[in-house]
Amino acid sequence: MKLLIDFFPIILFFAAFKLWGIYAATGVAIAATVVQIAYLRLRHGKVEPMQWMSLGIIVLFGGATLLAQSETFIKWKPTVLYWLMGGTLLAGQLLFRRNFIKSLMGAQIELPDAVWSQLNWAWAGFFTAMGVLNLWVAYQFDTDTWVNFKLFGGIGLMLAFVIAQALFLGRYIKDEPGQPRPEDVQP
Template structure:
């Protein structure tokens, strides 16, 4: 159910685009994100900062798309969101010496500091790459191709990255009976 809630705005954006075009789809995405945030707040009482950020970015860039009647703004929205997330990880690591990936996942998984650092850099690079890739598709292909990429390509690449990350983590996660991960034992 959580996955459906998470993908609710993009699925509605995709469907609305296929039926009515980019401007109606943009309005639908804004409305769906507002509904999503309202639902999360009612159901869980708390909305995560990333969800608020996503709402702000869709309202800002979606609103600009509708007001200026230019699809350029909505095409920049994923890139801005990716770069904000990657930039947050980068600034956290370099400026504040804080690993936000570890802060987010540290209670669920016990990993050595170098592995946390690699995860943080991996996600930073992934978000930077996704931002560039989104712009490349947006400026080199038609809007229909961009929308398809936004849904299928973006989610597919995220899924592939998470699988690769899981494989990487599997080498470092401690078993209940192990004192240390295999590659850290003498």
């Protein structure tokens, strides 16, 4: 359910674009993000800082798209969001000596500090590369291709990256004490 809530604005943006074009889709994305934040606030009592930032960016860049009647602004929105996320991870590591990936996931996974550092750098690099890739697609292809990339390419690359991270982390995950490993269980 959380995944659906997270991708709700993107999916509605895609559907609205296919039906009515970029400007209607931009308005739908703004409204869907406002609804998403309201739902999260009512349902969970709080909204993550990244989600507030995403709301601010869609309102700013989407609003500029609608006011200027220029799709350039909405095409920059994913890049700005990716670069802010990557920049936040880098700033945490370099300026504040805090690993924000560890802060987010440390309660679920126990890893050596060096692996947390590698994970943080990998995510910062991924977000930076995704921002560059978004701009390349936005400026080298038509808007229809960019919208398809935004939904399928962006989500597909994120999924591939998460799977690669899971495979990388698999060798560092320890079995729970007292829990049998799958290969130790007799049928």
